[in-house]
Amino acid sequence: MSGSYDGFGRVSRRIGKLFRGVLFASTLAGILTLAVLLVYVANDAFQPLTADPGWHLVFLLTLVVPTLATGWLSYRRSYGTLATGLLGIVMPGIAALYAGGLAALFIDVIPTLVWLSFVIALAIPAGVIVALRRTDRSVPFLAELSAVLGVTVGSLLVVPGLVQGLPTVPADWMVLVLTLGLPEAFLLGRWIEGRWGRRDGWIAGAAILVGSAVGGVVGMVSGFGAVPGVALTLFALVPTGLYAAIVVRERPDRRIGLLLPAVIVVGMVAGELLVGALGFAGPESWVDWSFLTSTTQSGDPRSVGIYSGIVGTILLMFVVAAIAVPAGVGAAVYLEEYAPNTRFTRIIDVNISNLAGVPSVVYGLLGLGLFVRYGGQPTGTLLVGGATLALLVFPIVIISAREAIRAVPDSARQASYGMGATRWQTVKNVVLPRAFPGILTGTILALSRAIGETAPLLVIGAAQVFGVPDSWTSTIGAMPLQLYVWASTYASPAFYTTVLAAGIVVLLTAMLSMNSIAIYVRNHYEQR
């Protein structure tokens, strides 16, 4: 070899570059299409262009500019500061959404007195269990179990009737303060006591209790409603206040981030006042209070509302969660922790994955056959709809729960077994606590899949229901069904660009809020 450099030559990358370009284009195409569609829907739903230019200007100055400026300042300080601020505005928003849903539940479906009677009926056996634990441990297990079961059944049979027959009936807000405010005050008080000390725990507990009562009374007097007053206090105001307190006390470096939610709230109020004073008309949004609270169904888009769909969806989710979560998590624990590795369990394994991919209309037919034909239930009821959707998400819950359980390191189980723990003790003390965040995330994602399902509900005959359900066996609608009806029965160009868009916005908001909770839970526990 002469040793002189005669060039390495070049290797062609033309095909590679082409391939990369195609991949980029297809990615962009998908995301852009979706984005354009969502913008279209949002435009139809909120009609921002119908507002006065002055209205836009006012909110630009009072809300948008200050928000962006505060956000930028927070971000300059640290990413965590901005995240604190964003969470400070998103969390109360989502909490208020769910508090509203809960209030709707108590207003329309569950009379507060019935609720109170069952809470008392279940509190009695709970008290018996605590008393048995505290006192004599030498009670034989079977005697203890049968005593608890006996008290539970007896109390459920007798107490509700007694309570509902009381001569004087407590007001709605009193019942909610007693049944929801008291437990929340106790639990959060205990939690704060462990975090900041005894005095703060007591103060917080008392504040929660008094606050919820005040919320109820204020709601009643102001005409907003006693039930929403209590619900919003307990499930939106209290968590928000707690969040702010935690940030102020424990993250002084991020304290400044709380400015962002404050600026947004002040900006909205100031903008609203200014617009009113200056006489600028706002947009003729289709997502407004009457749309959210009206149950009317007609050919006139002006009078149509989605309220019955919202309530139906909330109730369906309760039934789905109550059926699918215990069964799915139970199956997951069995398959991961107990099942021997046999051909039978391997067949089950494969089939669960297959079940998760079965088209939803098949589940609808299954529900129809199982619950209506054989079970003798009427079509389209809350229970049948919930049970059918539960069948649908059951495999999804199993799969995600199994993944969470499998992610618990084996060394943790070994440590427990090595200490002489039984399988049950290991599952209870080690596996489930560590898998809990993952199970919760998977469950929420499964529910958010169920929330948008239409086909199974159509099949079981819930297609043309517009009333608000008032019991577990009344027929029920749901948000996606509502959209389906508007897009088919009342199909007209006027509907497409008005209430249909508004309905889509409501449905997507509910779904995205659930997903964001799931993502938050996952990220929060991954950092640990």
Place this chain on the structure above:
Amino acid sequence: MSNADQSTDVSEGSSGDEYAVSVPEGRGRDRDADGAASTIIESRDLSVWYNDNQALQSVSMEIPEKRVTAMVGPSGCGKSTYLRSINRMNDLIDAARVEGEMLFNGKNVYDDDVDPVALRRRIGMVFQQPNPFPKSIYDNVAYGLRLQDRTENLDEKVEEALRKAALWDEVKDQLDESGLDLSGGQQQRLCIARAIAVDPEVVLMDEPASALDPVATSKIEDLIDEMAEEYTVVIVTHNMQQAARISDKTAVFLTGGELVEFDDTEKVFENPENDRVEDYITGKFG
């Protein structure tokens, strides 16, 4: 692999004909003066299979009470398998199958009337990787006591176990903090405290220091030395010097799950009977 393992390999490998491992003289526990200690664990022709692979070949040995017994040997020689067959942790592996007898206080633990869970409450275990629960330090130590409903005077028992594990002074002000916030060496001592809190008769240790740095390792070794006053300690280690430093008896397993030498530590390291053992401990192979 940890520092401890590497340092062993280097010193053994470079030592040529000289013995790299020496047994220290004059330690706290007098090896011969006590005479023969009584046997607490005895295996008779114990064989273990994982599916069709035989991991232990008819091992017979007697482990003395309140002594430290070390098991050494190359990877895959079955020393961990032997350790885990004492408290029946191998039961948790579907593929494992055991033949022969493992006597604990004269009773075969593989008899049908022995409950492995009850057995493990009397034979504690410490693992290679420190594995505290993601609970507070206090709850970690109290775990075993709570499992057994032995919750009277819990505070004192927890303190006593942490003192015995030489951890009390370091953590007494942070008992409510997570056990996972401790350093690796502290975590391992927490695991030892957790194991001895229930007052077991035997503590099994599966390479307890191999994931730790030299300083933490030496603390664990000091601790093991003290533990032998009260407990029978059986320890698996890769580290020859560690076995020589801390154990009274040494068992050498070689590839294939064969126990080739079992005797007083001094004898094994200074005058082994088996040529293969001599080759192994002088670093000619393994």
